[in-house]
Amino acid sequence: MLNKVLDVHSPVPLLLTVRTKKRYFIPPAVGLKRKRNANPEAHARAAGIVFRQEYFERPINIACTAGIFDPYVPPEGDARLSTLSKEGIKQRTEQIRQSAASQLAIRKIKENDPEFSSKTFAEKAQEIFIEAHNALTNFNKERLHSLVTERCYPELTRGNRYKTIRWRFLESLEPPRVVHARCPDMVSKGNLYGQVTVRMHSKQTLAIYDRFGRLMLGGEDQPKDVLEYLVIERHLVNPYGSWRLHGKIVPSWAPAKDPIIKTVQIPGPELKPWEEFDSQGYQVPKPEAVQWYK
Amino acid sequence: MQVDLFTISVLSSAVEGLLRNHLIQRFISKCFPRSPWMTTPQQLSCFHTSVSLKGRRWDQNNLKVYPPQLPDEPRRPAEIYHSKRQFKYSKDKLWYLAKLVRGLSIDEALAQLEFSDKKGAKVMKEALLEAQEMAVKNHNVEYKSNLYVAESLSGKGKYLKRIRYHGRGMFGIMDRVYCHYFVKLVEGPPPKKTEKTSFDAAKEYVQGLKKRTIIHSL
Numbered sequence: 010m011l012n013k014v015l016d017v018h019s020p021v022p023l024l025l026t027v028r029t030k031k032r033y034f035i036p037p038a039v040g041l042k043r044k045r046n047a048n049p050e051a052h053a054r055a056a057g058i059v060f061r062q063e064y065f066e067r068p069i070n071i072a073c074t075a076g077i078f079d080p081y082v083p084p085e086g087d088a089r090l091s092t093l094s095k096e097g098i099k100q101r102t103e104q105i106r107q108s109a110a111s112q113l114a115i116r117k118i119k120e121n122d123p124e125f126s127s128k129t130f131a132e133k134a135q136e137i138f139i140e141a142h143n144a145l146t147n148f149n150k151e152r153l154h155s156l157v158t159e160r161c162y163p164e165l166t167r168g169n170r171y172k173t174i175r176w177r178f179l180e181s182l183e184p185p186r187v188v189h190a191r192c193p194d195m196v197s198k199g200n201l202y203g204q205v206t207v208r209m210h211s212k213q214t215l216a217i218y219d220r221f222g223r224l225m226l227g228g229e230d231q232p233k234d235v236l237e238y239l240v241i242e243r244h245l246v247n248p249y250g251s252w253r254l255h256g257k258i259v260p261s262w263a264p265a266k267d268p269i270i271k272t273v274q275i276p277g278p279e280l281k282p283w284e285e286f287d288s289q290g291y292q293v294p295k296p297e298a299v300q301w302y303k
Numbered sequence: 304m305q306v307d308l309f310t311i312s313v314l315s316s317a318v319e320g321l322l323r324n325h326l327i328q329r330f331i332s333k334c335f336p337r338s339p340w341m342t343t344p345q346q347l348s349c350f351h352t353s354v355s356l357k358g359r360r361w362d363q364n365n366l367k368v369y370p371p372q373l374p375d376e377p378r379r380p381a382e383i384y385h386s387k388r389q390f391k392y393s394k395d396k397l398w399y400l401a402k403l404v405r406g407l408s409i410d411e412a413l414a415q416l417e418f419s420d421k422k423g424a425k426v427m428k429e430a431l432l433e434a435q436e437m438a439v440k441n442h443n444v445e446y447k448s449n450l451y452v453a454e455s456l457s458g459k460g461k462y463l464k465r466i467r468y469h470g471r472g473m474f475g476i477m478d479r480v481y482c483h484y485f486v487k488l489v490e491g492p493p494p495k496k497t498e499k500t501s502f503d504a505a506k507e508y509v510q511g512l513k514k515r516t517i518i519h520s521l
Contacts, residue, residue, distance in 0.1 A: 029473060036464035036476055148339045170340050173371050219443035221379045222372040271445040 072247070073158035073255065074195060074202050077240050077302050079110070081189035081206040083260040087236065114192040118203040121245035131185035133252065134207040134241050139178045141165075141254050146174050158242055158253045172225070173218040178211065179232050185209040188238070192245075201245040204255060210236045226269050236263075240302070261298040339368060361386050361485050365442075381444050381490040382453070385434035386483060389460045390426050394482040397423045397457035401484065408493045409435060409450040427484055434488050444490050451493035458483040 053060075118125050141156040145165055157165060189206035213235050215227040227233075242255035275293060280286060364384040372379060400423050404412045409431060416428040431452075438444040460481030467477040 034476075036466055150340065171366065171368050173339075173368070175371070216371075218371040219381075220368055221381050221443075222369040223378060223381075223443065224371075225443060271443065 070159050071195075072244055072250070073160050073242055073253070074193065074204070075160060077256055077258070078193040078204060079191045080240075080258055080300070080302055081238060082300065083188075083208070083238055083258065085262050087208075087260075108189070111190045114190040114203070117192040117201065118190065118205075118245060121201060122203070122243070127187045127190075130205065130241075130252075131187050131207050131209075134187075134205070134239060135181065135185045135209055135211075137241065137252065137254055138209070138239055142176050142178070145169075146176050155251070156253055158255045161254055161256050164256070171220045173222070175214075175216040175218070175229055177214045177229075179213060181209065181211045182234060183210040199246070202242060203245050204240055204242045205252075206258065207239045207241060208236070209239065210234070224270060227267065256302050258302045259300065261300045364487075381438065381442050383434055383438045383442050383444070383450075383488045384485070385430055385437065385488070386485045387426055387430040388483045389481050390484075391480075392423045392426065392482050393480045394457045394459050396421065397427075397482050397484060400424055400427055401455040401457045404431075404452050404455050404486075406493060406496070407452055408448070409452065409488065410448055412452050423482075423484075427486075430484055430486055431488075434486055438488060438490075449490055449492070450488045451491065452486060453489040454485070454487040456485040458485060 115125075115127055137156055141153060144152040144156060153165070154162065186208050187205055188208045191204045192201055193204070194201050211234075212232045214229055214232050216224060216229040217226040219225045238258040238260070240255045240258065241252050243252045244250040277286060278291065361384055364382070369379065400416070400419065400421055403415060403419075404427065407415070413428060413431055416424040416431070435447050435450060438450060439447050444450065460483050462481060463479040465477045465479060467475045469475060
């Protein structure tokens with residue numbers, strides 16, 4: 010009876026005639042076969058505990074799309090030819106008028122956003138790009154969220170939490186140009202998102218240091234010429250939407266990046282126990298050149 | 304013959320638990336540079352109050368970020384902290400294994416633990432392998448063999464209490480022991496242990512005798 014009042018499990022009845030010292034604590038015994046709480050819910054309800062209703066929800070983000078629709082395929086050898094040669098001039102004078110779909114998309118965007126102009130937009134896009142990367146180096150999360158869409162944010166910041174990044178934009182080698190535009194509508198008709206691709210050729214320096222301050226990649230005094238295709242997106246129907254960086258397109262003919270400073274182990278071929286590894290005849294498999302977008 | 308009747312009063316274990324779980328405010332030094340992404344608006348206060356319930360200080364050392372090094376500074380060796388918590392072994396018995404592994408390179412340590420007959424050796428080996436993998440993957444360590452065990456400790460985990468029955472109605476409280484294992488791997492070759500010869504010890508003794516002076520003298 011006292012057992013139930015004090016909720017104590019003891020192997021022997023509490024009132025025991027023993028000539029021992031008075032014990033203040035008896036630990037629970039192992040192997041006590043008592044019936045488990047048959048209905049824990051009823052027990053909790055009787056005790057007066059109220060549980061909030063459980064919602065099985067999954068949040069969906071509608072401020073940005075999940076990818077790049079109809080991505081721009083940059084022509085081969087885009088930045089190789091100099092402006093002075095004939096082929097170079099031909100490339101430079103390519104107007105976006107060649108693509109009808111882009112023109113349609115731009116018209117749609119201008120309907121919804123009257124301030125849009127394909128001539129000034131490229132400069133704005135470059136500014137957004139520079140500010141976003143500066144916010145990344147300073148770890149300014151709020152600023153970064155306003156400059157970069159939710160899809161692009163994890164791509165920019167993954168793995169960088171315990172690293173120091175030093176990035177500098179030196180100069181722009183060519184004026185940025187709008188090369189591609191698309192206006193997909195998601196889920197329901199009329200829910201328009203504008204995606205504009207901007208091509209920019211610039212000089213940048215990048216140095217990434219790991220947790221202990223050791224250089225992992227690049228160098229602060231090594232400027233690199235970078236040709237990039239940025240995708241800027243905006244939710245047109247949303248009056249509070251703004252143009253934000255959505256991703257990058259990396260063409261299949263892009264030159265390989267510089268390797269990181271440390272040596273990395275590549276897994277070798279699968280061998281049976283009696284086989285030996287032939288280091289001379291083995292070639293490291295190279296991934297095929299595919300355009301991908303980050 | 305009089306037999307005294309005693310009622311065994313029991314203190315509810317819930318009250319004891321409450322006292323133990325009381326939030327203890329600890330003062331960690333403010334110069335503990337964490338990841339730069341974790342700035343909060345209350346950065347200016349001198350003291351950092353932590354919930355020390357779980358006591359996961361050892362693993363938090365892995366989140367420490369150092370500023371970039373200048374090119375003329377010597378390369379800072381990478382430090383990786385790892386722990387295995389609350390496994391069924393005695394901390395005193397684990398101490399012997401932890402002392403064995405202290406100061407060895409990681410390959411030697413793994414070899415010794417693989418061929419040790421003790422139960423704790425298996426858990427320790429898992430911990431070391433995990434730490435090695437973490438080092439290569441997350442902490443920018445180049446060669447996985449270029450690590451050595453700088454610190455290796457055993458700690459007490461949360462015990463379960465049970466009854467051990469004695470004769471004549473007597474009983475004792477038995478502890479079911481659990482323990483933690485902590486290890487710190489540092490990049491680089493293991494430090495060489497300089498053996499002190501008896502001649503050096505004698506020389507030091509004589510020098511100690513020679514440098515004695517009389518204090519507070521004229």
